[in-house]
Amino acid sequence: MDRLAPKIPRQRRAFSTLGGPVAVGGEPGPARILRDLFAVDPALARALTHGFHSYAGRMHPTIARGAIAAFSQPGETVVDPFCGSGTVLVEAMAAGRAAIGVDASPLGTAIARVRTTLLGAAERERLVAEAVRVAEEAGERARKRRRPEGPAWARGEIARFHAHVLYELLGLRELVFATPDDGVGLALRLCLSSILVKFMKAGPEAPRDGLTKRIARGVPSRMLADRAAELAAGLVAIERRMPAGTPAPKVHEGDARELPIPNGRAALVLSSPPYAGTYDYATQHETRFAWLGLSPRVFRRVQLGARTAAIGKVGVDSWRVAEERFIAEIARVLRPGGQALLVVGDGVVGVRSEHAPEIGRAHV
Numbered sequence: 001m002d003r004l005a006p007k008i009p010r011q012r013r014a015f016s017t018l019g020g021p022v023a024v025g026g027e028p029g030p031a032r033i034l035r036d037l038f039a040v041d042p043a044l045a046r047a048l049t050h051g052f053h054s055y056a057g058r059m060h061p062t063i064a065r066g067a068i069a070a071f072s073q074p075g076e077t078v079v080d081p082f083c084g085s086g087t088v089l090v091e092a093m094a095a096g097r098a099a100i101g102v103d104a105s106p107l108g109t110a111i112a113r114v115r116t117t118l119l120g121a122a123e124r125e126r127l128v129a130e131a132v133r134v135a136e137e138a139g140e141r142a143r144k145r146r147r148p149e150g151p152a153w154a155r156g157e158i159a160r161f162h163a164h165v166l167y168e169l170l171g172l173r174e175l176v177f178a179t180p181d182d183g184v185g186l187a188l189r190l191c192l193s194s195i196l197v198k199f200m201k202a203g204p205e206a207p208r209d210g211l212t213k214r215i216a217r218g219v220p221s222r223m224l225a226d227r228a229a230e231l232a233a234g235l236v237a238i239e240r241r242m243p244a245g246t247p248a249p250k251v252h253e254g255d256a257r258e259l260p261i262p263n264g265r266a267a268l269v270l271s272s273p274p275y276a277g278t279y280d281y282a283t284q285h286e287t288r289f290a291w292l293g294l295s296p297r298v299f300r301r302v303q304l305g306a307r308t309a310a311i312g313k314v315g316v317d318s319w320r321v322a323e324e325r326f327i328a329e330i331a332r333v334l335r336p337g338g339q340a341l342l343v344v345g346d347g348v349v350g351v352r353s354e355h356a357p358e359i360g361r362a363h364v
């Protein structure tokens, strides 16, 4: 799809075409709608909390918004069995749909929960005020060169961050984790997780210029406060768009091969399943798991199609069985006449590449 696209510098962005031609097939009506979905609107990339937290393989909000409008009605239920950071859930609730998301990653579900919990005006104010308080205290400690104790695992983090940055981030972590473990507390923890990679000098998510960038004391703290303000503004924007009476989305940590959803509930299943052999979400996000105190143990076991050190390690048989199971689950939760739209990238299965249009064909 992107063979003819202009060369652009590497940057983190949601899944989208890069301006190349879009080939379509199948029934002309839906094919036209699908082609139009790929004309993404860059303005949506940070709207409604979409820019709050980076996440590998995010769906572009334009695709989610257009698909929900085209293939479901207000009041109906939209299900995303691989909801990741919650792009589909946010767009579904903003469009007045009941939304249910499932993901095996505790990081994905934490981000999705924070992005779909509107908190209410008073709690949002508390979020912003707490973030400013925490940022001021951590910034002050950093300028006075006070070293926080830090948990034992954090000693190894010196490989990922410059020392003064690591101490300031650990100071922020200590203060953030001292706040109550409620909606605001979870949001603050995710604000910390969202800024971590900006300051890495090494690791799977480190920015390219991470080794050379000079980061002044106080910058991480200010960024945390800014993130909280951005999140609160995004939640307000969702609330303004959302029709009255829209239920709060449900987010489950679970396996897409056994969805905790009754038969026939969904009018639309809209999802972006893992692309075979392309990402390893547990390794990719290992820093955030550690800093948030989340265990990747169960996730490592149930994660589908993970890319391992050696390419070609996603076995043909196990991938086909997994694919068959999650597609059967999607069929089970759809109501008669309901539709499923899967956004998939090319992958590697066994020793050969698998192009997106082939995916799932064997099971439909």
Ligand SMILES: C[S@@+](CC[C@H](N)C(=O)[O-])C[C@H]1O[C@@H](n2cnc3c(N)ncnc32)[C@H](O)[C@@H]1O
Residues within 6 Å of the ligand: 055, 056, 057, 058, 059, 060, 081, 082, 083, 084, 085, 086, 087, 088, 102, 103, 104, 105, 108, 254, 255, 256, 257, 271, 272, 273, 274, 275, 281, 302, 303, 304
């Ligand atoms: C392409 S990403 C989805 C990203 C999402 N659409 C977004 O916008 O953030 C694929 C997701 O599949 C999840 N996943 C992998 N194996 C899973 C399983 N067995 N059950 C549920 N989710 C799984 C990963 O954790 C990852 O979040």
